Amino acid sequence: MSAKLTIGFILNPFAGIGGSVALKGSDGEDTVKQALAKGAVPLAEKRVSQALKLLQPYAKAIEFICPAGAMGHDCLVAMGFDANVIFQPQQPSVASDTHGFIMALNDYGQQQPIDLLLFAGGDGTARDICAYVSDSTPVLGIPAGCKIHSGVYAVTPIAAGRMVEHMVNGELLSLVEANVMDIDESAFRDGVVRAKRYGEMTIPDDLRYVQSVKSGGKESDELVLADIAAEVVDLIDDSRAIVGSGSTVAAVMELLQLDNTLLGVDVVAEQELVAADQTAAELIKHAQTALGNDQLCKLVVTVIGGQGHIFGRGNQQLSPQLIRLIGIDNIIVVATKSKLQSLQGRPLIADTGDSELDQQLSGYIRVVTGYRDYVMYPLSSPQ
Template structure:
């Protein structure tokens, strides 16, 4: 009898590849090819490696079964873990390979399936695995609406480490959600529930299913927008995604990319739905400080790493924490029930640099202090 924790592990190598180049994801026939042509770099391996670093010290207690190459083997072996390759994907790999790997492990009955990807990957896994054994997602995509993901790759790694140490974790059911990426690229969110899977339950490390809907209190949004207008003045400003920022843009009389990032200067829209590289060029070329106006994802608390991958670590560092203008209604903050804001930039050092209390604009001349934390 094997007394090691058996972790089945698979990566969608192209998860989230369209995020930094404003393609809103990796789903769709030619999206990966177009993203690569635009200069996008796959990041799923890096995010998986962050998770593995948190449990690689327990190599004596963990055995990994995985897919060949960049679908899992490379990451597991780099972490020094006992590894068996049980599936060889096509090259390049696809969603079909994720599903075939899931079918392969059904008879092996691992203790847990750890996967790196986005909501599309969660759907692929759910279609095969359902509730047959626990799963846990490492967030690596643009769209992370599903409740089967840890809040960050670090959090996912810590949960696996807890299991390897024999710590008791309850199990619960979590929804698998996804949206239509073609509609998403047109600024329309159509979310749908595709099923549920069993996950280890640790509220410190698991994200909530994203809260839908827009801010309903127009007066609050108008007050927030008026304060932001005073704060940014005629300076360069990067306007993030989300309905609260959209309300600011409407107040300024400017067109807005609801699910993208825009650039404003001297009260005028300079560029829309920009890529990470274009954004970095604007920020570097600006002669003055650049403000970054962002909000949080309702119900989850993420301020970076969910749908705004154009705000790359390089962009955020160039702008500086002191120039981040965070906006949210008090009701949106209260809905977090004390959970911290999450910065999941893909750069763990930057995430720690962003941690701490930050001022949040909640109205006109009205602010709240709220903490950003990483689940360390």
């Protein structure tokens, strides 16, 4: 894949600083000051370096987006990586700087989607990120804090590095929802463990290459497609949806009990068929109508088996103008895991006829492979 893996990166430089001096946490500016006064030495950057060391051979294949100074840039440069600074934190940094960077990253992602947000800290850092990060951004935590109750962290810094290495090498990774947990530090210092769930974030996970409901045979295939269809119906909800061609997408229309143009493109609004077998010009008008009424417009496409194309083969009605109107975040790609596995590691392909758009689409894309089941898969362009 020619496109670089784009990683947002943020480091809480004071993560875990209270642990060595028995403060049982590092949340809050006062706690950090107490820890430093007691002689505590920041160790978060050392933990991060264990993960980043595994990625040094791939430095040219990764683009890091980060805050300035000790919250990201310093560590990345010291490890030999190029990094694009998009946020200036205070000196020394405070919790609100995490919020500020995540909001800047969300804005950046509107133009250039982020493949992964890699962060280092503890449960407090995970909470801060969860409150602001875009729902479409997968995250992965490098454990560096005193408290690691959240499921968004790798088991070790090295494990986090290995996961990113898999992504750089184009290996399949599932996406799963993981809870963000934290405990009350004040109560914990008094010997009381009081945990609370603060939300969930999407993380990459090891892929189970064979889908559990698929064991070969027509009945199992139908179960897989039914799971995919159920997830897509939830995703399109009451939006206007442009539904592409192919048997996997046809399962969505079947679940909605709507007529389907197997080799054409149909339009669904509020889960009712409003237009069948539309041309490129007609589809643009549908998208403009939806957007003009402040309604979301989503595009559902599948993968051409054996080839990997999602645009440019059998769906030329999905023009570059239409894709830009809808927006990358509103594209829903569906495929069975067996279809992805049949590509033998080759990336999906976007061949829209607009090379600039193809490059913008390149990177990792979320593929619906079942109900609440996704994988991250590389998408490339003809170049």
